Amino acid sequence: MPYTKHDEDEFKRELKTAIDLVVQSNHPKKIVVAGPGAGKTSLFKTLLAKSKEANKEASHLVVTFISALADELRHDLSGLADVFTFHAHCKQLLHQNPYLREGLSEDFTLFPKLPTVIKSDWSFLHAGDQAPPHFVKLMRQAVDGIETRFFLERSNYYDAVSFDDMVFRVYLQLAVAPHAAERHELILVDEYQDFNLLEISLLDLLARKNPIVVAGDDDQVLYGALRSSNWNFIRDCYSSPDFKAFELPFCLRCPEVVVGAFDDVVRAATAAGLLNGRIPKKYRYFPPSKERDSAAHPNLQVIKTSIQKSGGGNYFGRVIAEVVRSIPLQYIKDSREDGYPTVLVIGNKQYLSQISAHLKDLGYVLDEKEGTEGEEDQITREDGLKVLKGDAGSTLGWRIMLEVDKPTFFTKAVARMLSTKPLVTIIPKAYRVSVLAEVQKFEEPAAKTKGPQPEFGKPTIKLTSFQSAKGLSAQYVFVVGLHDGDLPRNPAKIDDIEICKFLVALTRTRKQCFLLLTRRFAGVPKNPSLFLSWIDHSRKKSVYADAKYFKELEKHARPHTS
Template identity: 25%
Template structure:
């Protein structure tokens, strides 16, 4: 098997150290055999980085150079850690610890707490939202559900960047955070949240890292014990390390340099959580003697998909862009990416559902298809369209697999069958593990053929079918595996939340799709204002939005479709523009002419149109909430959502309006209402057509005042009022 294919969950065990190296390309082999000193692996999407680092660890163990118990491999998700453990076990390195930063730190904290602090460790609060809500209420600050979520995210960011409540406002401003409430209010809530935790003797996930760092800093004896245990470190997705995680890694390392880091600055999409690619980009400054290996052979995607991905990054700017990797596809040629424009969002969803149904009919499994969007609020129209088309789907980020009622029941039944062994009549006629699992789960509703349609019955069948497939993979990798062995494997996966794949089209946000791949990917809703998102203002924020699209493109192995809708609802004004990131890449589009100081300045005719309010809007362009207030509909956003209004322009427009109103002898709102002026100041239209798209600017007002308004927006003096009644 080459790196081009999907690795099974449980690869066959290698017979020797040299056999571990078989099938690796030259760069992957260099990673696997460079076991001394610091190593930095810059690995592009689809280049087999997990394969390279797991083979590196396994080769070191099988060659007797590394002791399994002395290696700590760290990644960022339970799923990735579970996959790494499975691969290492298959390669004969089952004793290696592969964990997330939080999991590794929690294990150490639990072990050393009685010695370092004394007594029982505080209880871990898995969901901090309730405490944040209580803290806000005690501060007499009302938060709606979205604000509560966002304020909780701000507290998490502050903690991973090691920012205390008193410093939050300044740190947030310096980092250009789009704060959901006044920064002073968030700091107040943050401070009381910390006090409530202390009063109740509880800690949160960020505290796990903070407390572990504190103990290792203060107790050199404990730090030395951990360092004697773990002598070799591997960190995956190193571009996503936060300052707090880097501090913990430094303490684990001490003065040693037996460290291998793997990452890709072009896939940095979590800066809002405190992640920074700076540690990856500066690795060789810190370790001048480090070995640098670049993985650029893309085994995942066709040349057509890779060409588009490379084209996206070719337009990027900033430090991360300077370190971009030019991928080289190793696959055979495939279809060109498809670009589709629709009149409205329901039409886009229906069109995507039809194409998905055609792909399934052509033999592409539903589980190998994904629909990816910028924000979760976009999923509803695709859920409805797929349901109407009779296509099964799953929402990524919904209920955890092992927490589903049917999965819990199935595992209990399998455990009971494993205990009863030969006395279970269900198992009398079957010998191999996979057949035993099918026999047991048939009593829970599994059948060889799926039930018709969608809904709860189909969802439950898909869950049981995923367990059957997992058993098949497990038995292929471990020929003598028993039902009891499988139950142990399921328990380990449940503890790590390492779920098998459920068969159904995946609906997921671009952020949630990181680390995954499918045969066919539909990137939807690609309009300016959605990607890049409206509230991405700074150069760095715009570039992160571009990287987010890059991540979406590189999820596709073979089929890639990019689409957008010109309006939100049927019959709406088709004033949306395709994402600026596609300019120069999609057929018929020209490359952008960038203005000085702009990360991505649109071409001349598009400057104002990319963030405009439109006639007849019904959804906030920031949070996607349905708008009913006429004033909010003019702005195309909620009153409380972030504004990109030019305050100076707004004041100049108000002064001009006052003069017009006085000259006409009418109230100011008869010229333009405040909301319309705000919409103009947010849009800064550069042409008459752009001004006409703003709600509140009708034909007569455009004729009477359009020239003046456009002059003011251009920084020029208006030519004077018309003197006619509006």
């Protein structure tokens, strides 16, 4: 039954009340529990605008955990606050404050692969140890010990930093001298659930001197293994007597069927004894924003294919291509004008690679992450040449070259060479001259630019993993590979993070959500994901796509244009 004008006014009033409770509270420490698409940015704008009204010169800081989210917030909060990732903010602090950067020069080098260099140093200088410490993991756990102090000493030696050690340096220095913390009228923290113990410990130090509002949701913790984040951090904050808790109760992004499916999954997971300790929260459909979309797209489209493989059996790719061809032009126009993808395909690599190949064969321009997993940590010759091109005497640059080449003069006198600074002073002339000749000829590769964009009026299509889907949304969302063995990996032993992955994927949807699975992948039988059975059958519309299905499509197909 359609909602009346009175109903809509009541929904808007309830949302405004939820926001006003946060804005009008004078409590110095607040936590706002906000599910996917709950309108945190609007809340942030209101909080910052109120502070600016009271003091036009007010200093505001907004921090989040990845660059893409920081860029989006920087755009949305333009002129109201300084917006950073935690790493970028700590880098700025180190440049500005000699106390915080103790042991580094003001012009220190940011070298993301520094942990790889220092692991090698440890192995050379601690011969006989089984393996070097996991320096980054230890720092993320805020461990101040022999291993992390070794890292900082080597970092000073190279006058260089990487990402997590910048945060670690600031934390250690402020823990000793909290009065050295910067002052702001307001600090806002987005995606609090994805911060690790080090970052949360630093926030606690900053909150001693500054009013703070943290926003997040324990249903969206996806980075535990990657960033050492943990559900308990946001849950502890929510239950802490030091913080006053609020919530944003509505989803302003998704149609009714998606919000209903979200509720189904949470209810089924809880009944199965999962999601223990979950923060109780409302997550409700918001008709004033989504009634029209909900009427146009009343079901989740569950598409099961008979097979999935490369080539002619690439049924996932064919299904997606057929749907993309039918997307209304207004949907495409809206997504392109507002800067979000028209289509978002979420899944594991083995499925995304095949879908990508099919769509590219049809001429579609795709936005997808390229590269090999782990290659971001590998030291290359180009890394050293690049550093030396900027500073021919750089100890870091010469150390990189020695790491790559491992000349005999280095391996026979490691301890001496790794304790001499500048390192270049004890490098044999012949090697030095040879490398500098290489540096002279070296031309740094041009910075990677954005790939080609689809023509005007064509849909933008992004392919991404479950983790990288965070912070994104699209008109049409395809969640692919929904099988037991994939998601969840083991239906008899489900990990809460797998439930969170599914919830995050569903709630990227602005208009229509498609759930794709197959009977056989590359010849191997597949069973439907248990998660699909958790969604009420009335919300799903099922289609079986086999050879007969595609033959029927071809009979009625119009000419393809990408």
